[in-house]
Every structure is written in structure tokens, then in C-alpha cells.
Amino acid sequence: MRLYAVVAAxxxxxxxxYRTATAAGVFTNTVFGFIMxxxxxxxxxxxxxxxxxxxxxxxxxxxLGQALLMTCAMMGGGFEDELIERIRTGDVAVDLxxxxxxxxxxxxxxxxxxxxxxxxxxxxxxxLGSLAFDLALPASPGVWxxxxxxxxxxxxxxxxxxxxxxxxxxxLLDGAGVSQMxxxxxxxxxxxxxxxxxxxxxxxxVARVLPWSSLxxxxxxxxxxxxxxxxxxxxxxxxxxxxxxxxxxGRLVQSVATRRVVVQGG
Amino acid sequence: xxxxxxAVKVAEAADTPEVVFVERSRxxxxxxxxGLIATMWLxxxxxxxxxxxxxxxxxxxxxxxxxxxxxxxxxHVDALGGYTLPEIALLYGASGTxxxxxxxxxxxxxxxxxxxxxxxxxxxxxxxxxxxxxxAADRFALRRMGRITQGVLVLGYxxxxxxxxxxxxxxxxxPLMLLSGAAIFAAVFVAGxxxxxxxxxxxxxxxxxxxxxxxxxxxxxxxxxxDLVRGVTFVVPLAFVNWLPALYVLGRDYPLGLPDWVAxxxxxxxxxxxxxxxxxxxxxxxxxxSTGS
Numbered sequence: 031m032r033l034y035a036v037v038a039a040x041x042x043x044x045x046x047x048y049r050t051a052t053a054a055g056v057f058t059n060t061v062f063g064f065i066m067x068x069x070x071x072x073x074x075x076x077x078x079x080x081x082x083x084x085x086x087x088x089x090x091x092x093x094l095g096q097a098l099l100m101t102c103a104m105m106g107g108g109f110e111d112e113l114i115e116r117i118r119t120g121d122v123a124v125d126l127x128x129x130x131x132x133x134x135x136x137x138x139x140x141x142x143x144x145x146x147x148x149x150x151x152x153x154x155x156x157x158l159g160s161l162a163f164d165l166a167l168p169a170s171p172g173v174w175x176x177x178x179x180x181x182x183x184x185x186x187x188x189x190x191x192x193x194x195x196x197x198x199x200x201x202l203l204d205g206a207g208v209s210q211m212x213x214x215x216x217x218x219x220x221x222x223x224x225x226x227x228x229x230x231x232x233x234x235x236v237a238r239v240l241p242w243s244s245l246x247x248x249x250x251x252x253x254x255x256x257x258x259x260x261x262x263x264x265x266x267x268x269x270x271x272x273x274x275x276x277x278x279x280g281r282l283v284q285s286v287a288t289r290r291v292v293v294q295g296g
Numbered sequence: 297x298x299x300x301x302x303a304v305k306v307a308e309a310a311d312t313p314e315v316v317f318v319e320r321s322r323x324x325x326x327x328x329x330x331g332l333i334a335t336m337w338l339x340x341x342x343x344x345x346x347x348x349x350x351x352x353x354x355x356x357x358x359x360x361x362x363x364x365x366x367x368x369x370x371x372h373v374d375a376l377g378g379y380t381l382p383e384i385a386l387l388y389g390a391s392g393t394x395x396x397x398x399x400x401x402x403x404x405x406x407x408x409x410x411x412x413x414x415x416x417x418x419x420x421x422x423x424x425x426x427x428x429x430x431x432a433a434d435r436f437a438l439r440r441m442g443r444i445t446q447g448v449l450v451l452g453y454x455x456x457x458x459x460x461x462x463x464x465x466x467x468x469x470x471p472l473m474l475l476s477g478a479a480i481f482a483a484v485f486v487a488g489x490x491x492x493x494x495x496x497x498x499x500x501x502x503x504x505x506x507x508x509x510x511x512x513x514x515x516x517x518x519x520x521x522x523d524l525v526r527g528v529t530f531v532v533p534l535a536f537v538n539w540l541p542a543l544y545v546l547g548r549d550y551p552l553g554l555p556d557w558v559a560x561x562x563x564x565x566x567x568x569x570x571x572x573x574x575x576x577x578x579x580x581x582x583x584x585x586s587t588g589s
Contacts, residue, residue: 055500210350
């Protein structure tokens with residue numbers, strides 16, 4: 031357990047080293063936040079209460095998306111490129127006979143990364159957004175706490191998806207294609223482009239039950255006070271269920287894949 | 297280094313015909329080198345065909361999703377900022393195509409910061425080929441055709457559905473808009489790379505002007521705050537990529553009460569952008585100090 035805490039701290043520090051990059055990232059998130067916020071204003075001007083959100087809630091949703099984009103790695107990023115490279119070169123063989131669990135090792139590092147991105151790239155754009163627009167941020171610390179739990183679950187779901195993406199390199203060797211497809215799905219089905227409540231009919235129903243909605247839509251609804259009481263329990267169960275399922279699938283695929291490593295001979 | 301050597305040569309033999317030869321061959325050499333490097337990367341990508349197919353499709357789809365988001369918005373409204381869906385499609389298609397062209401040719405420029413950091417830029421400096429061509433062609437990615445295809449399709453949809461009173465000037469405006477727009481975006485790519493000589497790991501700042509600019513231009517200027525529109529008209533002149541020429545085609549009022557003739561300025565603005573970006577690139581390259589690794 032202590033080992034994984036150290037790995038997580040390492041993941042945090044690793045990203046904290048790049049200060050200019052973080053500042054540049056904050057700049058980008060803010061620019062995109064402004065562009066999207068203006069399009070949302072135009073949309074909600076025409077149709078107040080669209081998708082069940084009023085204007086301040088919709089704008090909060092925009093800035094939350096920017097704040098969580100890197101934290102929940104909605105478009106991918108973080109460890110999977112590195113793991114794919116290790117699989118491609120055969121270095122993963124070294125990792126496999128280390129006395130640590132491969133999946134937990136990378137998960138710990140990714141949690142550290144996510145924590146850094148939440149603090150480093152989440153808070154400032156959110157603050158700037160709240161200065162420029164009227165946002166619906168909750169006053170109660172309980173809601174914020176509930177939100178943070180939901181974000182943490184979202185990060186685990188995101189990790190579990192990206193771990194599967196990385197494992198695909200055992201078969202494809204080059205992971206670029208799968209990474210990109212997952213990034214696309216992540217961006218669209220997390221609700222990054224538009225809240226999933228605005229998706230029509232079956233598309234909306236499907237989008238809401240896919241794992242990606244755990245990355246933004248669910249945490250956003252927790253912060254906006256849409257999921258309270260049993261609704262909150264349901265939201266956690268949804269995220270936790272996907273996290274567990276995907277992590278288990280990851281283990282299964284890993285055990286199949288590691289037999290392949292031997293075949294490939296490194 | 298290569299740049300300085302060239303400049304010294306020019307100064308030494310100011311008016312011999314040889315100088316003209318040197319200058320022209322540098323340009324030709326640059327284009328030739330670009331072609332060679334691009335071809336090499338093309339072959340390398342084709343080694344993983346499944347991955348190429350997926351990334352090309354992904355490149356198509358990533359921007360397509362932007363348009364899907366707009367389509368989803370129009371499920372709920374008839375107009376956004378006073379513009380109908382086909383009108384927004386024209387803005388979107390024009391910007392997307394122009395940006396796609398610039399991205400295909402110059403999209404690798406945002407890797408410059410990484411090259412400065414890991415010292416691989418030094419390798420490019422000692423080669424007798426213009427550095428700009430080498431950086432731009434690095435990891436040339438044909439998959440970026442996906443983005444262009446998507447932009448052209450949306451543009452096509454707009455032109456079919458819109459009811460425009462075509463005049464020869466309006467027809468001429470279309471290719472002019474796409475080419476000048478691509479040139480303006482390309483200049484932003486070069487300027488952004490020049491900035492990375494100073495701020496080595498700030499490629500995201502460049503992204504917010506390129507990708508962010510493209511996203512901004514997909515929507516009509518009427519929905520943005522005046523100051524933002526002023527900024528992308530007079531500071532980073534992205535408004536000339538599609539807003540001003542497309543609004544002329546649509547017969548719409550320009551933002552900020554600009555006069556009619558500004559719609560014809562994109563080629564001039566593109567030229568100016570290239571001049572400034574070129575100067576920035578040169579001074580960035582001159583100021584470059586290797587990490588030594």
C-alpha cells in the first residue's frame with residue numbers, strides 16, 4: 031500500500047515539474063472556456079432551461095468541463111502512451127516480473143497525475159470563468175465533497191478505459207489508432223461538447239449509460255445539485271460499477287496478453 | 297547556424313548573380329527537402345496501415361463531432377446568434393478547410409518546443425537545408441486529410457442549401473477565402489513555433505490560437521463579446537480567415553461596423569502575417585541556444 035502511495039506521489043510530482051506547460055495549459059483551457067461559454071450563452075438565450083439547466087448552471091457546466099478535461103483525461107493522455115511504448119519495445123517484460131501489480135502500479139501513478147491536474151489546471155480556469163460569467167457554484171462544502179468523490183470515481187473509470195487501450199498494443203503494436211478512437215468517444219460521450227441531457231432520443235439514452243458519462247456528466251450533475259440523496263448513491267453506484275467492471279476486464283485481458291509477451295520473446 | 301552562414305554570404309557578395317542563385321536555391325531546397333521528408337514519413341506511417349486508417353478516420357471524425365454538436369444545438373433552436381444552420385455551416389466549412397490545409401502542411405510546427413527541450417533541433421541546424429522546412433515536414437501526417445475532407449463536406453452542404461445571389465466577386469471570394477485563410481493559419485503556426493524558442497514547453501498556447509481560433513471561427517461573430525471580436529480582427533487577424541469574406545458572400549453586416557472592402561483584404565493580411573511570422577521565426581532561431589544534450 032505504501033509503495034502505491036509513493037508511486038502516486040511520484041505521478042503528482044512528475045507533472046508538477048512542468049510549470050510553463052501547466053501555465054500554458056491553463057491559458058488554453060481558459061480560451062476554450064470563453065469560446066464555449068459564449069456559444070452556450072447564445073444557445074440558452076434562445077432556449078432557457080434547455081436540458082434541465084438554467085443559464086448559470088449551463089455556464090458552470092462549460093467551465094467544469096475545462097477544469098476536468100485533463101483531470102479525467104477525457105481525450106486520453108497520461109500513462110497509456112508510455113505503456114504502449116513499453117509494450118511495443120518489449121520493456122513491459124521487465125515490468126511483469128517486478129513484485130508489484132502492473133495495473134495497480136499504473137493506476138496509482140495516474141491518480142497522482144489526476145490530482146495534480148485538478149489543482150494545477152482545474153482551479154484557475156474555474157476562477158477566471160466565475161469572474162467573467164455568473165456561475166451556479168454550490169455554497170455547501172458537503173456538495174463539493176460529494177463532487178470530489180464523483181471526480182475520483184470518474185478518474186478510475188477513465189484509467190480503466192485507457193488501460194484497455196494500452197493493452198491493445200499487445201495485438202496491434204501501434205496504439206495510435208485505438209488511442210484516437212477512444213479520445214473521440216471520450217470527448218463526445220463524456221458530455222464535453224454538449225451536456226448529454228441535450229442529446230436526443232436513443233442517442234441520449236445510450237450516451238448516458240456508457241462509461242464515459244462518468245467522466246464529466248455525472249460529476250457535473252453532482253456539483254450542480256442534480257444528484258442528491260438516493261440520486262447521489264445511484265450516481266456513485268453507476269460510476270463504481272463501471273470502474274470495477276472495466277478494471278476486471280483489464281485484468282482478464284492482461285492475463286491473456288502476458289502469455290503473448292512470452293510468445294513474442296521481447 | 298545555417299541561417300547566419302547564408303546571411304554572411306549574401307552580405308559578402310551583395311550584387312553578384314551568384315547571390316540570386318543562392319537565395320533561390322534555398323527556397324527550392326526548402327520545398328524539395330519538405331517533399332523528401334514528408335515522403336519518408338508517409339512511408340513510415342504506411343507500415344501500420346490499420347493504424348493509419350483509424351487515425352485518418354479519427355481525424356475526420358474529431359472535427360465531425362464538432363459539427364455534430366452544432367447539429368445537436370440546432371435540434372433545440374432555429375438560429376444561433378441570429379444565424380441559421382446553413383449560414384453557420386458556411387463559416388464552419390470555410391474555417392475547417394482553411395485550418396485543415398494549414399494543419400496538413402505546417403501542423404508539425406507545434407513539436408518545436410519538444411525538439412528544443414530534448415536537443416534534437418541541433419541535428420536539424422547542421423543540415424544544409426532550411427530549418428523551417430525540416431520542422432514543418434517532421435512527422436508529416438497524411439491522416440490530416442481527414443480534417444480537410446470534413447471541412448469540404450460541410451462547406452459543400454452549406455453551398456447547396458444556402459440561397460445566395462451569386463456574383464462573379466462572390467464566386468471568386470470562395471477560393472480566395474480558403475487559400476488566404478490557410479496562409480493566415482500557417483503563419484500562426486510559424487509564429488507559435490517561434491514563441492516556443494522562448495517558452496519551450498508552452499505548445500498549448502500555440503494550440504489555443506490555432507485549434508482555439510478554428511473553434512471560434514466556426515460560430516458567427518455576433519455571439520462573442522465585442523472585445524474578443526476586436527482581438528481576433530486587429531491583434532491576431534483570424535477574422536480575415538472566414539468571418540469577413542464569408543459575411544460578404546452571405547450579404548450580412550460585418551462585426552464592429554467595418555467597411556465593405558475589408559472582405560477583400562485576406563490576401564493582404566495573409567502576406568503581412570507571413571512577413572511578421574517569418575521575422576519572429578528568424579529572431580527565434582537566432583536566439584536559440586542549444587541545451588547541449
